[in-house]
Amino acid sequence: xxxxxxxxxxxxxxxxxxxxxxxxxxxxxxxxxxxxxxxxxxxxxxxxxxxxxxxxxxxxxxxxxxxxxxxxxxxxxxxxxxxxxxxxxxxxxxxxxxxxxxxxxxxxxxxxxxxxxxxxxxxxxxxxxxxxxxxxxxxxxxxxxxxxxxxxxxxxxxxxxxxxxxxxxxxxxxxxxxxxxxxx
Numbered sequence: 001x002x003x004x005x006x007x008x009x010x011x012x013x014x015x016x017x018x019x020x021x022x023x024x025x026x027x028x029x030x031x032x033x034x035x036x037x038x039x040x041x042x043x044x045x046x047x048x049x050x051x052x053x054x055x056x057x058x059x060x061x062x063x064x065x066x067x068x069x070x071x072x073x074x075x076x077x078x079x080x081x082x083x084x085x086x087x088x089x090x091x092x093x094x095x096x097x098x099x100x101x102x103x104x105x106x107x108x109x110x111x112x113x114x115x116x117x118x119x120x121x122x123x124x125x126x127x128x129x130x131x132x133x134x135x136x137x138x139x140x141x142x143x144x145x146x147x148x149x150x151x152x153x154x155x156x157x158x159x160x161x162x163x164x165x166x167x168x169x170x171x172x173x174x175x176x177x178x179x180x181x182x183x184x
Contacts, residue, residue, distance in 0.1 A: 008153070011074045015061070016153045018069050019146035020170070022057040026143045029054050052107045055124075058142055059100035062093055071149075080152065085145055089138075096135055099124045147171075 029050045061071050072090045075082060093100075102121030124135045154167045 008078060008156075009074070011069070012078075012153070015069050015071055015074045016150055018057070018061060019071075019150055022054070022061060023143055023146050023150070025050060025054045025057055026139060029139075051125075052103060054139060055100055056104040056107075058093075058139060059097065059104045061142070061146075062090055062097070063101075064097075075149075080149075082145070082149055082152070085148075089142060089145060092134075092141075093138060096124055096131075096138070 029047065060069060063070055072086050075086060099121035103124070106120065123129070124131060126132050150170075151167065
């Protein structure tokens with residue numbers, strides 16, 4: 001049985017879908033960077049909204065709760081080239097996890113009823129701190145890793161013109177350039 005025919009666990013497929021969503025949100029984040037002056041505080045702009053969602057998705061990809069989409073756990077038990085990359089990324093993300101969980105729970109996904117409650121965890125966004133710079137690098141690095149993992153997964157799916165076309169369309173949208181292909 002060839003590598004392309006290996007049946008991966010359902011959780012792996014779901015994790016790929018979550019990574020695709022993370023990549024889309026990351027792309028939108030950088031498209032809506034606050035270059036223009038606005039009357040709204042940055043956290044209420046499209047950039048701020050998408051930034052909190054992006055941080056929430058990043059946390060959810062490595063959430064340690066039992067039934068979560070934790071890439072490190074889900075991508076164990078079968079052969080793939082990303083084990084060391086995932087371990088390294090998880091190690092780099094660990095110092096941010098407590099704050100990210102608060103951001104996810106209090107702003108990104110669930111919401112809060114007071115600004116004081118919301119404020120916990122926002123230190124990772126302090127633009128004056130080196131941690132903020134490291135966190136922004138993590139978002140970019142996860143984007144790159146996720147794209148590699150998505151591509152690896154899609155290439156191992158059954159050979160289908162539809163799947164190849166979907167991957168090309170996704171890649172074109174994400175990278176912003178068109179891949180030459182013939183139309184039938």
